[in-house]
Amino acid sequence: MPSRWTDLDRPPLSARALAAGLTGDGALWRDVRVVERTGSTNDDVAAAAREGVPEGLVLVAESQVSGHGRLGRSWVSPPRAGLTFSALLRPGDAVPPSRWSWLPLLAGLALHRAVVRLAAVDAWLKWPNDLLLGADRRKAAGLLLRADAGAAVVGIGLNVSTSPAELPTPAATSLAVEGADCTDRDPLLRGVLRQLGEDYLSWRSVGGDPDASGLRAGYTAVCDTVGRQVRVALPRGGELAGLAVGVDDDGGLLVRDAAGERSVTAGDVVSVR
Numbered sequence: 001m002p003s004r005w006t007d008l009d010r011p012p013l014s015a016r017a018l019a020a021g022l023t024g025d026g027a028l029w030r031d032v033r034v035v036e037r038t039g040s041t042n043d044d045v046a047a048a049a050r051e052g053v054p055e056g057l058v059l060v061a062e063s064q065v066s067g068h069g070r071l072g073r074s075w076v077s078p079p080r081a082g083l084t085f086s087a088l089l090r091p092g093d094a095v096p097p098s099r100w101s102w103l104p105l106l107a108g109l110a111l112h113r114a115v116v117r118l119a120a121v122d123a124w125l126k127w128p129n130d131l132l133l134g135a136d137r138r139k140a141a142g143l144l145l146r147a148d149a150g151a152a153v154v155g156i157g158l159n160v161s162t163s164p165a166e167l168p169t170p171a172a173t174s175l176a177v178e179g180a181d182c183t184d185r186d187p188l189l190r191g192v193l194r195q196l197g198e199d200y201l202s203w204r205s206v207g208g209d210p211d212a213s214g215l216r217a218g219y220t221a222v223c224d225t226v227g228r229q230v231r232v233a234l235p236r237g238g239e240l241a242g243l244a245v246g247v248d249d250d251g252g253l254l255v256r257d258a259a260g261e262r263s264v265t266a267g268d269v270v271s272v273r
């Protein structure tokens, strides 16, 4: 009997079918491309941004050979086992630069919303935007935002049919491992892009205001980090330990310790139970 993880269970994506459902009059997404293999979709879309490509490009790779993760890590996934894609956004003059820092949280929340709706799994966000699933709250998706040439490149990696043996670490999981209702990448990708487009346009229409758009409230409601005792390894060294109490006006994590409240804008968060 063939394994449930053979390639037969991993059909290719069709750019034409995706574009037919996502692009068109008034849609944010204008150009949806699927490539068999690349180094990093974030690198490719950043290069397109530097060439002046307008907002609305989506590049999906069936296989990435040097995918980037946060904090200098890598993102690894077997071909077609997951979704690895990047989208080009240009908030431009509509959103002051100080509010662009909400974009990774916005994209994480859109990913969360789409996955919960389509795959019917219990999911949370670990600040800033890791998607956690299941009772053990393991990581199924990560997101990397890169600002380049006046554009924002939103890169998302989501483990879909990845088997336990294929997962990079014991702290990782996939939709299939968690028994999700949907492990078909086509509707998942459409769902994520539709939700991202909708949430982005509504946030942009209120100048990126995290409260008028409902972004801060929506994010906080599903954030597994807020309300927990945390330790944050700061990118420039050192550590901050305290209670995560909320998200500040820049999308930073507010951590309260004996000295007061401090905002963390980057770093690796570990929950202390």
Ligand code: BTN
Binding pocket: 039, 040, 041, 042, 043, 066, 067, 068, 069, 070, 071, 073, 075, 083, 084, 085, 086, 130, 141, 142, 143, 144, 155, 156, 157
């Ligand atoms: C993380 O959790 O550390 C972020 C992972 C982001 C991975 C995605 S896969 C598509 C896009 N291209 C990249 O090189 N990285 C992002």
